Amino acid sequence: MLHGPAVELGKDKSIEKKTRLGVVMFTIYMIVYAGFVLIGTFLPKALGVKFISGQNLAFLYGMGLIVLAGVMGLLYNFLCTRLEDRLNKEGHS
Amino acid sequence: MIYQVSSTAIMIFIAFVAMVLGLSFYFARKTQSASGYYAAGGQIHWAVNGIAFAGDYLSAASFLGICGMIAFFGYDGFLYSIGYLAGWVVALFLVAEPLKRLGKYTFADALDAKFNSRGIKLTAAISTLVVSIFYLIPQMVGAGAIVTPLLGLPHWIGVVMVGSIVILIVATAGMTSTTYVQFIKGGLLIVFSLIVVVMVLNKGIQRTPSADYHKSLVLAATLADGRVTAVADDSYQVLGQHAEGDLTFVKLAKAGIASWWKLNRGAQAPELEETLSVTVTRAGNTLYNGEAKEAGKFYQVGHVHKVIVDGKEIEETGPVGPFKYIKTLESSQIVRFTKKAFSFDGEKVTLFFQTITPGSDIMKPGLYYKLDKGSTLWSRLDFFSLMLALFLGTSALPHILIRYYTVPSQRAARKSTIVAIAAIGFFYILTLFLGTGAMINGGLDVGNSNMSAPLLAKTFGITLFSIISAIAFATILGTVSGLIVASSGAVAHDLMDKYMKIQMTEKAKVRAGRIAAVAVGIVAIILGILFEKQNVSFLVGLAFAIAASANLPAILMLLFWKRTTAKGIAAAIVVGMLTALVLILFSPTLYEIYGLPPAAAPFPLQNPGIISIPLGFLTLIVVSLLTKKRETTSIPEKAK
The missing domain is CATH 1.20.1730.10 (Sodium/glucose cotransporter)
Known part of the structure; x- marks a missing residue:
């Protein structure tokens, strides 16, 4: 009993495509994140190497991971909204 | 504090x-x-x-x-x-x-x-x-x-x-x-x-954070058989010393107030550097730098040892952007505080002494989670x-x-x-x-x-x-x-x-x-x-x-x-x-x-x-x- 959501949700025909998109984007981010963790674990000296304008890899990679999360989040929302608008209007399943 | x-x-x-x-x-x-x-x-x-x-x-x-x-x-x-x-x-x-x-x-x-x-x-x-x-x-x-x-x-x-x-x-x-x-x-x-x-x-970034910042005192010390026997300032009396691995800490007293100092055996003359200490006495009282908490002697600390920009040492940078700030920190030397705890003469002593750390070590992982030096x-x-x-x-x-x-x-x-x-x-x-x-x-x-x-x-x-x-x-x-x-x-x-x-x-x-x-x-x-x-x-x-x-x-x-x-x-x-x-x-x-x-x-x-x-x-x-x-x-x- 009472196992539905807190509010009634309309039927969403874009669920499958959005789920697939989420998995793809998660995998991309996970690979980038894993790169940072693996460099830290096995090649820690590399994090101190200077790259762009005298900033080291640790700073650039760490900041990059934070910024990338925001950018990928916006992209995901844009793509999901487009999928929802298109599939729910056209009546695709 | x-x-x-x-x-x-x-x-x-x-x-x-x-x-x-x-x-x-x-x-x-x-x-x-x-x-x-x-x-x-x-x-x-x-x-x-x-x-x-x-x-x-x-x-x-x-x-x-x-x-x-x-x-x-x-x-x-x-x-x-x-x-x-x-x-x-x-x-x-x-x-x-x-x-x-x-x-x-x-x-x-x-x-x-x-x-x-x-x-x-x-x-x-x-x-x-x-x-x-x-x-x-x-x-x-x-x-x-x-x-x-x-x-x-x-x-x-x-x-x-x-x-x-x-x-x-x-x-x-x-x-x-x-x-x-x-x-x-x-x-x-x-x-x-x-x-x-x-x-x-x-x-x-500047060497002295503020005009009222407490800079640790340094005293020239006289050594005999590895023990500190006297310091440059006559108002201090040497009460004893304690070794922890390679480190030596010396207990001094001035006007009846005890304090702990770290012995630096430099290439030139040995010197003592003031530390921050918390001592629990045999009577169970807690003293901060040798005095009660209310005396306000357990200072708020943290400063740069050397500010280095483009290979040159300077006093201060003036206003900086976020990237310049990080880059300058990385090339400078910063004072961190290392904790040591030990017992001395029935008292429990915890002291915090200055450790000069290259900014390049601060701006990458390794000071808490050992990844490079001393890692397993x-x-x-x-x-x-x-x-x-x-x-x-x-x-x-x-x-x-x-x-x-x-x-x-x-x-x-x-x-x-x-x-x-x-x-x-x-x-x-x-x-x-x-x-x-x-x-x-x-x-x-x-x-x-x-x-x-x-x-x-x-x-x-x-x-x-x-x-x-x-x-x-x-x-x-x-x-x-x-x-x-x-x-x-x-x-x-x-x-x-x-x-x-x-x-x-x-x-x-x-x-x-x-x-x-x-x-x-x-x-x-x-x-x-x-x-x-x-x-x-x-x-x-x-x-x-x-x-x-x-x-x-x-x-x-x-x-x-x-x-x-x-x-x-x-x-x-x-x-x-x-x-x-x-x-x-x-x-x-x-x-x-x-x-x-x-x-x-x-x-x-x-x-x-x-x-x-x-x-x-x-x-x-x-x-x-x-x-x-x-x-x-x-x-x-x-x-x-």
Whole structure:
């Protein structure tokens, strides 16, 4: 009993495509994140190497991971909204 | 250290608490249904919910813990910022929308939507309670830590105050008021942190943080057979010395006041350098730099040894941009403080001496989690395990998950997560500047790393310090409110209503939730007092590891593996939770707390995630495969 959501949700025909998109984007981010963790674990000296304008890899990679999360989040929302608008209007399943 | 209590601080604090309570009572009149209490009626705007997410998430651990860890250990503290934010990617891409589709009020509802299993209801409710309580302890400890300098009150009063105010908030209004409190607090925290960072950058990097900064004294020493026999200043008398490995500490006295100094056997002449010391005398009195706490001799410290720009040593940089600031820090030399504790002549001595550290070591991992110099395979695996738990822990925290039920649609759940990522990500970028700002601007209380961010604000004036401290207190109020709503939901909704099937009207359900909130609040107050000496960041890491081990395998496999069974989920929650708990109890950190040698701990890592998270997944897969046939024939699928 009472196992539905807190509010009634309309039927969403874009669920499958959005789920697939989420998995793809998660995998991309996970690979980038894993790169940072693996460099830290096995090649820690590399994090101190200077790259762009005298900033080291640790700073650039760490900041990059934070910024990338925001950018990928916006992209995901844009793509999901487009999928929802298109599939729910056209009546695709 | 001793903190001066100011009337400004007290007035700002009272204004904050009054505002929070006023908001609660206002929304209390609107909360009559269970949906209103647990999920704010599912009608919160996504932008408000997004900032409220940030408010929930930027707890004592983020604002006080991370900034403090960066101030003491440099980039290693920033690892928490990176990991905590990366966890939101898992929440956004994999968990937010499906959870919104499946759930009603609690995390257990979502897990149980497909199976209607008593085993899931029970284990998910217990897991919610365990994770929430482990997350509550550091918040309460943080509350106690911040009330001491802000209002000059003892630790336990801070804990009781937070507990009582939050019980009042949650027991009167539930999720609606919690959401708006989080929204206001999350917004204020980010705005005022930005103000402090702008002030740090505007001040730039300089050798002497301020005119009244206490620079450690240095005295030339005379050595005979390796022992200090006299110092250059005749007013000092040599009382004795103590060796700790390669280090030698010398006890001097001036006008009857004892102090500890570090012997530097330099190439030229040996010299003694003043340290900060805490001594518990044989009579049980605690002395700070040889005097009572009230004498104010336990200074706020932290400065740059050499400011180096383009290979040249300078006195100060003047205002700098964020990239120039980081680059200059990296090329400069910074004074950190290293702790040593020993017994001397029946007294317990803890002292903090200066360690000149290259900025290049501060701006990469390694000062806390040993990765390069002095590292072992275990220390590297510990780093790996921490990053794994941080990445997977966020989307398994019950008080974060319940916020998905406060918005009206899946689209709103997704958008609010993106607002949260933007707000939290921006704040985490600021933590690097707040932490290093405290490190070089005299923002360190070497005895309490949690105070670095407020003390940095204090270097810019008492008003800013008061506002930042009041926001930090409100931060704790808000996070504790969210945790107590999640815990009360687990008790009243999952256990009483769903598991025990106690028949209750809507009003009775809300009443049960409020009574549960009071009970959990009281437990949190007691634990907050008991765990006073514990490290805030460590306890939060513990909660993340338990959440990632117990809840995440269940959530992800339910969503993405069709052969998942109810028994598989229940078993994974139990195994993940217990494994994480047991490994933590037998870890080096806990052994140190027990008073045993850390090296004797049977489990060599501080972070259990590397073992307990895969074990949770494995348990779910094995048990699901073993129970698949029986469940598919007896339990129809209710929902997708």
